Amino acid sequence: xxxxxxxxxxxxxxxxxxxxxxxxxxxxxxxxxxxxxxxxxxxxxxxxxxxxxxxxxxxxxxxxxxxxxxxxxxxxxxxxxxxxxxxxxxxxxxxxxxxxxxxxxxxxxxxxxxxxxxxxxxxxxxxxxxxxxxxxxxxxxxxxxxxxxxxxxxxxxxxxxxxxxxxxxxxxxxxxxxxxxxxxxxxxxxxxxxxxxxxxxxxxxxxxxxxxxxxxxxxxxxxxxxxxxxxxxxxxxxxxxxxxxxxxxxxxxxxxxxxxxxxxxxxxxxxxxxxxxxxxxxxxxxxxxxx
Numbered sequence: 001x002x003x004x005x006x007x008x009x010x011x012x013x014x015x016x017x018x019x020x021x022x023x024x025x026x027x028x029x030x031x032x033x034x035x036x037x038x039x040x041x042x043x044x045x046x047x048x049x050x051x052x053x054x055x056x057x058x059x060x061x062x063x064x065x066x067x068x069x070x071x072x073x074x075x076x077x078x079x080x081x082x083x084x085x086x087x088x089x090x091x092x093x094x095x096x097x098x099x100x101x102x103x104x105x106x107x108x109x110x111x112x113x114x115x116x117x118x119x120x121x122x123x124x125x126x127x128x129x130x131x132x133x134x135x136x137x138x139x140x141x142x143x144x145x146x147x148x149x150x151x152x153x154x155x156x157x158x159x160x161x162x163x164x165x166x167x168x169x170x171x172x173x174x175x176x177x178x179x180x181x182x183x184x185x186x187x188x189x190x191x192x193x194x195x196x197x198x199x200x201x202x203x204x205x206x207x208x209x210x211x212x213x214x215x216x217x218x219x220x221x222x223x224x225x226x227x228x229x230x231x232x233x234x235x236x237x238x239x240x241x242x243x244x245x246x247x248x249x250x251x252x253x254x255x256x257x258x259x260x261x262x263x264x265x266x267x268x269x270x271x272x273x274x275x276x277x278x279x280x281x282x283x284x285x286x287x288x289x290x291x
Contacts, residue, residue, distance in 0.1 A: 031271070038268030041065070041261035050265065056230040056240075058249060058259040065262045067245070067269065073226075073233040074216060074242045074273070077147060081154035081215045086208055088155070089162030093204075096163070097170035098192045109167075116160035124224030127153045132225055141236045145227035148235050153221050158211035165210065169203020170196055205285045212277055216270075219243035242270040 042050050045065045053066015096105050127149060136144035173196045181191040197204070219241070227238020228248055240248070246263050253260035 034264065034268045034271050037261070037264035039265075041258060041265040042268075044258060045262065045265075050262075051269070054232060056245070058253075058262065063259070065258070067242070067266055069230055069232050070240055070242045070245050070266065071269070071273075073147065073239040074270070076233050077150050077154060077222070077226075077239075077241060078212060078216045080147075080151035081158060082208070082212060084151065084155035085158045085211060085215075086162060089159045089207070089211070090166060090204065092159075093163050093166030093170060093207075094192055094197070097167045098188070098196065112160050112163050115156070116164065120157070120218060120220040121224075123153055123157055124221035127221065127225040135236075139236060143227060143238060145225055145238050146236045147226065147233055147239045149225040150222050150239070150241070153225050154215045154218060157218060157221065158214050161210045161214055162207045165207035166200070166204045169200035169207070172203070173199045202285065205281070209278060209281045209285075212281065213274060216274055216277065217243060219247045223247060242266055242273070246270070 050065055050067060051071070052068050053064060054068050055064040055066045056069065057064045092108075096108055100108065128145075131149050131152060132144035132146075134144065135141065135146060135149055177195050177199055178191050181195045182188070186194070222241050223244040226241065226244065228240050228244055229238040230240050230245070231237050233239050246266050249259065250263050253263055
């Protein structure tokens, strides 16, 4: 009986090991493919001209392949979405986990779950039909399809991830911590923000990392509300993100052309950008744990 149990345990461990290796292998294959496909265009265009060029005109008579507008737009768009979405999601999570009545928590929780299940194209469609005309009327600008519209849509899209993961982290904090704080004379609000939140900071930070990944990797919804024009980023101007640059031109880029290779180079830059952000956030998260 013991031998059978040990055999089963080894089989399960072997299966898990294989699945883990498959996951790592997929990441390595994607990395190698992007590097192999993206480097030739960067060599031909020039690294400085490619990363810091301000003009993208891939189909012009004299084509230009500068992606600085895309990089800055992706950075500003992600930063704006995080600046709006993280505080709203965090405070909502604290309310749901610690203060909300049971009925309210159920209703809001179901609404958040529905937000998480809505396809990106639906977010983009609602943004295009409601948000874009609203921005045009409120701010009296020629076109509401802009960086601002993209930031608002992305902020809404990252809310479910931040709220659900933060609520889970806050609810996992041992009740004894809070009871001890209350017994020492702290108010419930002081207990939530000085005891529960610090104890759950790892889970909350993981929620922020997930939100950043969702924001920077989104393409469809952003394409529908940003205007998809290769301009230098401005709050009320049509812009194009790294993701939408690839998605909008890959369908008609000729196989083997410099345009197609440049799009793979953009994908490589986006991949490295996401890895850099995640590595930075994980580094600070690890330091906060050690501290």
